[in-house]
Amino acid sequence: MGNVVKEKIKQGIPAIGHWLSLPCSAVAELLADIGMDWLLIDTEHSPTDYETLEDIIRAMKGTDVIPLVRVAGNDPILIKKALDRGAYGVIVPLVNTPEDAARAVAAAKYPPEGIRGVAGTRVSGWGKNLSKYFAKWNHDGLVILQIETAQALENVEKIAAIPGVDVLFIGPADLSANLGVFQQFDHPKFIDAVDRIKAAACENGIATGYMASGAESVLAKVDEGFKFIAVGTDARLLAEAADTTYRAISEGLTKREKDDLIA
16 A cells, blocks of 8 residues: 555645546546546535445556545444545544544544454455555555534644544635634634644644645645645636636637727
């Protein structure tokens, strides 16, 4: 195995990747060929099922891009199914207490550190490489917890102290909404919350993650000390590229019409 993303963030090097919200293996194949650090398949807010999830991860095979999965909830069954399909780590939403954090870590780790069930699935070559995979997983697997509510913020120092947590991840939309300042990312309440999460992570020697919104946003977050950063989603990337392209065409056609009238 080995997990380049986990090694990077341990060394204090930013790991940059993209969110996959479209249930399409072709999109994953296209993006993985570009060579980001990781691609994350979202199963919380997207319609991606576990068979499609496996196909998406399979489409990334042969690249150096690390596959990750955001599970739909803090459920040992969902976490186990994502990891058995081939994910090198999970993002777990709505982690509000240290007990939630410990539950997520346990679900992602094999005994004696956790409760993940052992089986010969795709990730271990259908059992052929199970012994090797079992021996390395607890060291290499990545556990990322989302801090997105006021309750999570109040407990963030205790959450960050749970052994086995690698990253505290901030989704700005969820966090700002739960703090009553939706999308007001310059609001003191939101800024103070982000600073508190970063401080808790730093105190416990783990990384902080953030959902950015493009290249400039990513670079700004790197400067702010974030180590696990999402550039955005595949759907947003497609929409923005299409919008830019067709706006340029529309503006060009309008200009030509005006020029013709003048001529």
